[in-house]
Amino acid sequence: MTLTGQTSTRKMIYWGSHYLMIAAFVIFALFPLYWLLKVSVTPNDILYTEGVRMWPSRTTWENYAFVLTQSNFPKYFLNSVIVSGTTAIVTTLVAALTGYAFSRFAFRGKVIIVALMLITQMFPLVMLIAPIFKILAPLGLTDSLTGLIIVYTAFNVPFATFLMQSFFDGIPKDLEEAAMIDGNTRFEAFRAIILPLTLPGVAATLGFVFTAAWSELLFALMLVSSESASTFPVGLLSFVSKFSVDFGQMMAAGVLALIPACLFFLLIQRYLVQGLTAGAVKG
Amino acid sequence: MASIQIANARKSYGAVDVLHGIDLNISDGEFIVLVGPSGCGKSTLLRMIAGLEDITSGDISIAGNVVNDLQPKDRDIAMVFQSYALYPHMSVAENMSYALTLRKTAKEKISDAISGVAEILGLTALLERRPKALSGGQRQRVAMGRAIVRKPQAFLFDEPLSNLDARLREQMRTEIRKLHHRLGATSVYVTHDQIEAMTMADRIVAMHDGIIQQVGSPVEIYDKPANIFVASFIGSPAMNFLKGSYEISDDNGAGVRLSDGALVPVLQAQNAQNNQAVTLGSRPEHISIVSDADNGLPAKVELIEPMGLSTLVHVTLAGKPIKIFTMDRPNYPVDSFIHIAFDMAKAHVFDTSSEQRLPPTTEPHSGHKD
Incomplete structure (x- = not known):
């Protein structure tokens, strides 16, 4: 009796500290987001006067109203959606096909191609800005969303390819061979059998590339000069003027910018968590 | 159903030759078992028949048509994989109907075919389940069902039972054999398990190092092995x-x-x-323990291994380990000496350098391989 009592107390302490640590980490990770939200609803006049408080004495939607109606933010936002969405889709498409080839075929020069793709990941982006500008300018691709999409896609394809390859590696070769014997060509087998099973991988890749492109600042800043082609990270900077930073509006814009990323992950989380291949072969 | 001809088929990966000129004729309705240790090329040969591996040279014909350059889907064969390879996102019924759907078979025909096959294999209650909700044996049946539903020219089996436990394996062995009697389909079955080969085959093809060592009925292979490899590979406990x-x-x-x-x-x-x-060469059951010292050779007892039905006596003779199979229940102490005698009519003589069997003069010349 005493023994079981002791064990259950120990168990409680064990699980209690377990959850406490998780809670501490979650609070640490989410606090900046909370602060973003808090500042975005704090009226400008009490932002500095109230001192550090967990929640302002008055709240307001003014900052949101201003950002949505008076600033260029909706335009930036739309640009970002176009650029990130297109980049995510194009990159995932290319990465799925390349990753499948890497996973399934042995071909001449495979090692060299893999090595080249790895090398592209080694350079700091800052080094590459000047040459990329030099290449894009004569093609009329600077100051354009198309240019940004091309650059983002090029930079994300290698990593996305390796990501997709690892997902294809996890699916047994027997499955498409069975499909090919059942009457599919290799491409049909890929589309009808392998792709549905790789949906978690596709979702992960889409999500990864989308967020990478969504928050990219360096190229967006350097390659685009006009307001009409700016993406929102560049737009956020416009709230910083020479003499002051408009924190309230900046934070409101930041909260709005979080929405698509959140929605996106909400849509794909089902596939991220779910392992679809269970039961395909002997487990 | 159809016959399969393999003529001088070779397979190389770069400089490595995996199959060195395979010749084999499989008759319509025959159940052929390719047997050999891992790496002997048996699976490669099966995959070449299926069209999953290219043929480096030679010809493979199914029903008289050379299929070397045909895609797997155009060969009209069905294959059962070791891993079952069921489509995990489809139900049992969808798995089984996939090939028929691709062939644009009428819906009523498909459902008739599936319910028929499900009946034979005892899968009727499981048709709506996904593969992950099935046990190993059930998955195996679905994989068989998927092959049968199509009524193909030939069935190919790639070690289909090796993922099952011993009891289930025995049961499925019998079921596959019964199915073969019922459907009369030309079948090529790959295994490394010589018991499967012995029990299931009409003819066994024993392979080693990419070469066919012997083709023959199970009894022929067991009683008249062509060389030391076949003699040692077929039979358990192995030949001495x-x-x-x-x-x-x-x-x-x-x-x-x-x-x-x-x-x-x-x-x-x-x-x-x-x-x-x-x-x-002498099989353990062709050596007897004799009481008479004049008729036997002295051998030292090393181990007595009871196997239930029989007992295996391990002895040393001329410094070499020898196994003797007996239906008695001997209880010789270890390190004691007994006398053993070889059954003269059933002992084999192999040429040591070529490893080929030298058949007794009383045996008619056979010598031809298929």
Whole structure:
């Protein structure tokens, strides 16, 4: 009796500290987001006067109203959606096909191609800005969303390819061979059998590339000069003027910018968590 | 259903030759088992018939048509994989109907075919389930069902039972055999398990190092193995081998002189010369324990292994381990000496250098491979 009592107390302490640590980490990770939200609803006049408080004495939607109606933010936002969405889709498409080839075929020069793709990941982006500008300018691709999409896609394809390859590696070769014997060509087998099973991988890749492109600042800043082609990270900077930073509006814009990323992950989380291949072969 | 002809088929990966000229004719409705140790090329040969591997040279024909350059889907064959390879995102019924759907078979025909096959395999209650909700044995059945539903020219099996436990394997072995009787389909079955080969095959194809060693009925392969490899691979417990030299005695008899000087009498072998280096082969059940010292060779007992039905006695003779199969229940103490005698009519003589069997002069010349 005493023994079981002791064990259950120990168990409680064990699980209690377990959850406490998780809670501490979650609070640490989410606090900046909370602060973003808090500042975005704090009226400008009490932002500095109230001192550090967990929640302002008055709240307001003014900052949101201003950002949505008076600033260029909706335009930036739309640009970002176009650029990130297109980049995510194009990159995932290319990465799925390349990753499948890497996973399934042995071909001449495979090692060299893999090595080249790895090398592209080694350079700091800052080094590459000047040459990329030099290449894009004569093609009329600077100051354009198309240019940004091309650059983002090029930079994300290698990593996305390796990501997709690892997902294809996890699916047994027997499955498409069975499909090919059942009457599919290799491409049909890929589309009808392998792709549905790789949906978690596709979702992960889409999500990864989308967020990478969504928050990219360096190229967006350097390659685009006009307001009409700016993406929102560049737009956020416009709230910083020479003499002051408009924190309230900046934070409101930041909260709005979080929405698509959140929605996106909400849509794909089902596939991220779910392992679809269970039961395909002997487990 | 159809016959399959393989003519001088070779397979190389770069400089590595995996199959060195395979010739094999499989008749319509025959159940052929390709057996051999891992890496002998049996699975590669099966995958070449299926069209999953290219043929480096030679020809494979199904129903008289050369299929070398046909895609797997155009060969009209069905295959059962070791891993079952069920489509995990489809139900059992969808798995089984996939091939028929691709062939644009009418819906009523598909559902008739599926319910028929599900009935045979006892899958009727499981048709709506996904593969992950099935046990290993059930998955195996679905994989079989998927193959049967199509009524293909030929069935290919790639070690389909090796993921099952011993009891289930035995059961499925019988079921596959019964199905074959019922459907009469040409089947090529790959396994490394010699018991599967013995029990299931119409003819066994024993392979080693990318070469067919022998083709024959299970009994033929067991009783008249073409060489030391086949003799040692087929049969469990395995055949005993003792090196020695061939001696012809004055009275037209013959024997094998072992390294310790003992002479084991054997039937006179074809083409064997006096003093030729030979290997004596004898299956454990063809050695008996005798009480009479005059008729037996002294052997030291190393281990008594009871196997339920029978007992396996491990002894040492001429410094070599020998296994003896007996239906008695011997209880010799370890390290004691017993006398053993070889069944002269059933002992095999192999040429030591070529490893080929030297059949007794009383046996008609066979020598031809398929």
